[in-house]
Amino acid sequence: MTRWRVARLTKVRDENGTARTLVFDVPDWPGHLAGQHVDVKLTAGDGYSARRSYSLAGPEGVELTVQRVPDGEVSPYLTLDMEPGDELELRGPVGGWFVWRPDGPAPVLLVAGGAGIVPLMAMIRARRAAGADTPFRLVYAVRSPEQLCYTDELLRPDPGVSVSLAYTRRAPEGHPRPPGRLTAADLGPYGEADCYVCGPTGFVESAAALLVGLGHDPARIRTERFGPTGD
């Protein structure tokens, strides 16, 4: 059984104008697999509490990247107000299905929609940390360049990892792919792979359907949806 633990914020890093990475110190953290998440609980002075799930962003320690949702109950606090030294309660790691293990031999295709990049970034980082040579390919769909997370890290060469960006509304000047929704051409050609798709529900539905259309075995497509807002 997984209990609630007290986590103290030690470091923050802005990823872009609306997303922030928070690094927590959690005594006796048992370790986790890339792709797992934690449940976060915030309790107000009057006892009212709100819970949200956030993916762990790295292979070690408790590092979360949170996308601010306007009018959200939890994300504005995490992305704007919480300061190093502040504490919250969290529970985890949880989720044993949407995970990648560094000993997995099969090539990996990662498909991220917006903030869905977080658990997939954890997989890329876990691969690097383990010195694994499993071929990785990431297709990362974002509305516009301002929405990108981990930009410098993703653009830095990482042998065996290929990264392609698909802008859906607006691309930076000179980007070879015209802006538009994700298509089979973005995900193809077919190559045998374990697929991981994470993003808003609608994105996950359509990306998974595109993968099946390309010939991927549905049993090898793992998905994680974070709902309409993700708050």
Added chain:
Amino acid sequence: MQADYLDGNALAGPLAEIFAADVSAAVSRCAACGQTGPVASLRVYDRAPGLVARCPGCEEVVLRLVRSPDSAWLDLRGAVTLRIPLRDGTGPGGQR
């Protein structure tokens, strides 16, 4: 309806409060249509009181979890079976 559900990954935390093994990685069989698949791929609606997980094949309720301050109420009548992998429960990084 299309866009306002989560999936069974969201059940991992609430169920970890009850079970020692990770139930989100279990394979469930739908009592209505017989479809099998990981609990993580069920459609989860969190607007109802508690969490309601529906079959992605036929939309029937497979599992329902309602938490009150002093108990958890788990309704599994929509699942014929749950097959729970136990490898995930061991080793570094597994479920505790």
